[in-house]
Amino acid sequence: MHSHVRRGLPMLTALGLTVGVTALAAPAAHAEPDCGRAPVQYSVDGGAHWTNDATMPAESGSVQVRLAGVPTAGCDYHVSLGSYATQGATWATSGQQTFLGWATTTLTREHYRDTLDVTGHLPRCYGELALYSVGEKYDGSDSDHPLPHYPDEPFSGLGIASWNGGTACAPTPTPTAAPTSAAPTPTPTAAPATSAAVSTPPPGGPTASPRADQRTPAAATATPTATATAAPALAATGADDGLLIAAGVAAAALVAAGGAAAYVGRRR
Structure with a gap:
């Protein structure tokens, strides 16, 4: 019997050592690193100045963040930046807030610096920027992600820094109806003046008179008669006055001779 015990002792010893080593190694293999809260610093001027002050020095849609000190290996640190429109400065x-935009990043020992950018979602008037150490978007989508509302903020205890400010929005002008303009009164057009050269037609005559430059001169259309009436005055044409007088005398003599011949004939 003792021989069996002596032969089994080495085996039991080896088994005990194996179990002991496994038991000691198991907690170390499954131990989680103690990350704690992220030691974050931020900059709103492109990295020229870094701070961990709870109040942002100015409104900035681009915020650089970095891990301060020596981060614990194997730890992930989530950092987010939210933009909100508010009702006060x-x-x-701040009153009722409206979610505008959000950016988030995960910092590690290897990736210890990054930039959060919400420049396309900055408030136009009063607003708030919130920098906090959690990768959640608080946009009011459900009860687990409510909007900030004084005095409660959803990232209480996780906030890194915030900014409140801005100016009041200009009031929206009330649209007014365009004035109706009265239609312009047409100005009567004066009738064109009748040329003095156009004569009024006599009763029963033609309804339209020819233009002055289309009428035939009276001297050219007058028909000579054989009556002993005074000869119409002839317009001066540049002919010799003596010839005109002689022609007139001859015509008068012819008329007188004709009258005498007719009288003699009746007497016979």
Whole structure:
């Protein structure tokens, strides 16, 4: 019997050592690193100045963040930046907030610096920027992601820094109806003046008179008669006055001779 015990002792010893080593190694293999809260610093001027102050020095849609000190290996640190429109320039007067935009990043020992950018979602008037150490978007989508509302903020205890400010929005002008303009009164057009050269037609005559430059001169259309009436005055044409007088005398003599011949004939 003792021989069996002596032969089994080495085997039991080896088995005990194996179990002991396994038991000691198991907790070390499954131990989680103690990350704690992220030691974050931020910059709103492109990295020229870094701070961990709880109040942002200025509104900035681009915020650089970095891990301060020596981060624990194997730890992930989530950092987010939210942009909100508010009803006042301070946290106490912020009133009802409206979610505008969000950016997030994960910092590690290897990736210890990054930039959060919400420049396309900055408030136009009063607003708030919130920098906090969690990778959640608080946009009011459900009860687990409510909007900030004074005095409660959803990332309480996780906030890194915040900014409140801005100016009041200009009131929206009330549209007014365009004035109706009265239609312009047409100005009567004066009838064209009748040329003095056009004569009024006599009753029963033609309804239209020819233009002055289309009428035939009276001297050219007058028909000579054989009556002993005074000869119409002839317009001066540049002919010799003596010839005109002689022609007139001859015509008068012819008329007188004709009258005498007719009288003699009746007497016979």
